Structures are given as structure tokens and as C-alpha cells.
Amino acid sequence: MMLIYSEERADALTPAETAELIEGHAKVMSDAAAKGILLGAEPLGRTTTATTVRVQDGQTLITDGPFAETKEALAGYYILECRDLDEALEWAARIPTHCKGGRGCIEVRPLPGLPKREPKPAAEHAVSRP
Secondary structure: OEEEEEEOOOOOOOHHHHHHHHHHHHHHHHHHHHHOOEEEEEEOOOHHHOEEEEEEOOEEEEEEOOOOOOOEEEEEEEEEOOOOHHHHHHHHHHOOOOOHHHOEEEEEOOOOOOOOOOOOOHHHOOOOOO
């Protein structure tokens, strides 16, 4: 799983940079779908739309917003069925929301709970556009 972290400031990207970013994500998703390894990819709503749930001493505590104040927030994800970490890192480097210019980064983590399965043909993958 590739977790995408990004700044949420309204002035973080120009309209041209935003269009380039969307185009870049569409290309990565299209290429991964064509290879048959795209299992999912979605942007997330802004942290202002988040609600955090904690249970402490049997009490449910609900808080508006994310769990912590941070400069970068979880902005979206990709789930790709890669053969190994090296392939996952190659795909992560292609994701256009990255550490360039201090605007974000990609965290790569395995999903050990998913069973191994044969990739679907590219035509069966629905590509979601950010």
C-alpha cells in the first residue's frame, strides 16, 4: 500500500500544478491497471472532514479532525499488488505527490492480510480519478 501524505494549505499548489498532479495520478493508475496490479486508489477528503474515534476506559470519545496536528496529512492511497518491495518502491517513486519541494511523501507498507490472487485483466479494473 502506498500512503500519500501531502500539505493541505489552500495555496500549496497553483491551478496548473494541480492539473499536472491530477494528470500524473491518472497516468500511474492507468499504467498500474494495464499491468493488472491496481487493486485500489483513492484520494481522501481534507482533514477538516475527518472525525477521530477513541475508546478510553470504556468511553467512546469523538473528536472533529485528524488524530494529531501535522504539517502533512494522509491525502490518499494506492493499493498495488507488487511482486516485492523493490517493485513497490519503483511504483511509489512514480506517484506525483512526493517529497519534491517539501510538498509530501509516499509511505510504502505491506498489507500482510491480503490473500495472494491472480491479477485481473486490465479491462476489469475500474480506475478512479482524483
